[in-house]
Amino acid sequence: MITASADRTRRERLAEGEALREETPWDFHAPWRPAPGRDPLAILAESDAERLPDLVPRRYKKMRRNAFTFLRGAAAIMAADLAGSAMAGLPVQACGDCHIGNFGVFVSPEGRVAFDINDFDETLPGVDFTVDLKRLAASVVVEAMAETDADAERARELAIAGVEAYRAHMHALAAMEPLAGWRSGIDLDEEVARIDDHRSREEVESDLEAGLAHETVEADVPEVDPAVREGPPASWRIADYGRKVFHRLPDGDDEPVRDAAAALARYPESLSPERRGLVARYALRDVAFKVVGIGSVGRVCAVGLYADADGAPLFLQIKEARESVMAPLVLPGHRISASGGERVVEGQRIMQAASDLFLGTARSPASGRAYYVRQLKNHKLSDVAEMMSRDGPKRYAALCGRTLARAHARSGDAAMIAGYLGTGDGFDRAVAEFALAYAAQTQADHAALLERDA
Incomplete structure (x- = not known):
């Protein structure tokens, strides 16, 4: 627009x-x-x-x-x-x-x-x-x-x-x-x-230097479970971390995690060819739920752990996208053309001077939930x-x-x-x-x- x-x-x-x-x-x-x-x-x-x-x-x-x-x-x-x-x-x-x-x-x-x-x-x-x-x-x-x-x-x-x-x-x-x-x-x-x-x-300046040294968030929460960190990347698993990162909800339900994983499997389809090729150099090893922010709490938000065969890690965040609360504020004569993850991705690309390299969308084939994907914040x-x-x-x-x-x-x-x-x-x-x-x-x-x- x-x-x-x-x-x-x-x-x-x-x-x-x-x-x-x-x-x-x-x-x-x-x-x-x-x-x-x-x-x-x-x-x-x-x-x-x-x-x-x-x-x-x-x-x-x-x-x-x-x-x-x-x-x-x-x-x-x-x-x-x-x-x-x-x-x-x-x-x-x-x-x-x-x-x-x-x-x-x-x-x-x-x-x-x-x-x-x-x-x-x-x-x-x-x-x-x-x-x-x-x-x-x-x-x-x-x-x-x-x-x-x-x-x-x-x-x-x-x-x-x-x-x-x-x-x-x-x-x-x-x-x-x-x-x-x-x-x-x-x-x-x-x-x-x-x-x-x-x-x-x-x-x-020190935190800037440290952040750039760990651009893939290797040293932050979430992290690879230490019990498997020294093993082959194919066996890697995200470490559970209290009430912030976990594989099952408190009631034992793991459907949101499985749903996010299914959407991540389709996520590369939304990327341009060169970025799809970059993601293809990593394999998805594990997915865990991650509680973030305040307004997002209660919506499906997960993190995918990717790694190549040599153990180079990459964490991508996948978040459920709902209708914007701004919908009633759209000025007369303006049409909302995108919904779900596409709405978020389009808006971010318009407003940011330089958007996330891994920014993309996904939709779960099972639940129909719409998602957007980006690199996990450092x-x-x-x-x-x-x-x-x-x-x-x-x-x-x-x-x-x-x-x-x-x-x-x-x-x-x-x-x-x-x-x-x-x-x-x-x-x-x-x-x-x-x-x-x-x-x-x-x-x-x-x-x-x-x-x-x-």
């Missing part, structure tokens, strides 16, 4: 975006008012029926931890809440679950270390750009208050920093030729060099993003804002979005006000969950 026009100049599109402010002024984005009869816990419960019953309690346990973990698992609630909010009318390929924890560090197919959005379970085209931006800003506020006890004024500053960076970078992208904008990315080395504290910078590289966010939260919020702008500009009209945003801080402050109000709502929703489960 590319919405920019080749027949209108950049100046014309900037003016068109600016004109949209008359229909939806910036201050329309500031208020948050819950709809009559709003029931956030009922929205959460709607998806429980499509999750594995044994794992649903784990989802709620994670969401009870604090307001930020609640927000992370509540993409469906926020989508429902934003359905009646102000929209600029400028569509993009939306991440759909654009919170500050869904940005990270990984290795591109060319071997470069990249910073980008890294979760696309809810991605969808034809969604107003403000939807992702409001969720990002709200997550910045909620995370700051829940994890660092920041006060409202400090949280507001962080939200403004993220939105301001988005706006400034969108203007920069709008000024570029299309190919230059498409090729643009985030220079992680520059971001790391900006870390003021010498010890923190060295720690980040936790050493994931740690880098977490350290950067702790070291400089304002700088990190701005980094996420710039990254989101680049992702949106690949599908949306950067000039029209820049025209709507303007060059002042009026829009930034309006979204920050919304973020503060929605953070208070999230805290109340989290409290309601605690009260229900007390």
Whole structure:
């Protein structure tokens, strides 16, 4: 979905975006008012029926931890809440679950270390750009208050920093030729060099080096069972690891693992010939269930252990793909053309500067479940993003804002979005006000969950 026009100049599109402010002024984005009869816990419960019953309690346990973990698992609630909010009318390929924890560090197919959005379970085209931006800003506020006890004024500053960076970078992208904008990315080395504290910078650099040294996640969970690690790769098995990695559900059922394995057998069919040839150099040795994230808990998510005859390992993650919670937010006149794993893969390829080398789709011949497949995240590289966010939260919020702008500009009209945003801080402050109000709502929703489960 590319919405920019080749027949209108950049100046014309900037003016068109600016004109949209008359229909939806910036201050329309500031208020948050819950709809009559709003029931956030009922929205959460709607998806429980499509999750594995044994794992649903784990989802709620994670969401009870604090307001930020609640927000992370509540993409469906926020989508429902934003359905009646102000929209600029400028569509993009939306991440759909654009919170500050869904940005990270990984290795591109060319071997470069990249910073980008890294979760696309809810991605969808034809969604107003403000939807992702409001969720990002709200997550910045909620995370700051829940994890660092920041006060409202400090949280507001962080939200403004993220939105301001988005706006400034969108203007920069709008000024570029299309190919230059498409090729643009985030220079992680520059971001790391900006870390003021010498010890923190060295720690980040050390984890980057370690992550690159173990690009196949050989030294992370999951891992090859030590009991068979020294034997022939054909006998390798994934080591069970408590409540995170296991071959059978708590009730003893192994159907989800068998289903994921059957889908993985068909997965190479979705790849281009050269990538299919790469996967063919490895053989699938074992499959185990892996509990990940918060919003995904209860859906089928597994990891496949691959290895060649010489013992070179490769871990691929396979995740069940359901309908996006963003579906009600698609702007009029925009059609959703892909579903299931294809929806996720298309969205990721559009939004990321460089997508996973092993990204593909699969469908189980037995259950009909739709899946997408990617390389398992390297936790050493994931740690880098977490350290950067702790070291400089304002700088990190701005980094996420710039990254989101680049992702949106690949599908949306950067000039029209820049025209709507303007060059002042009026829009930034309006979204920050919304973020503060929605953070208070999230805290109340989290409290309601605690009260229900007390």
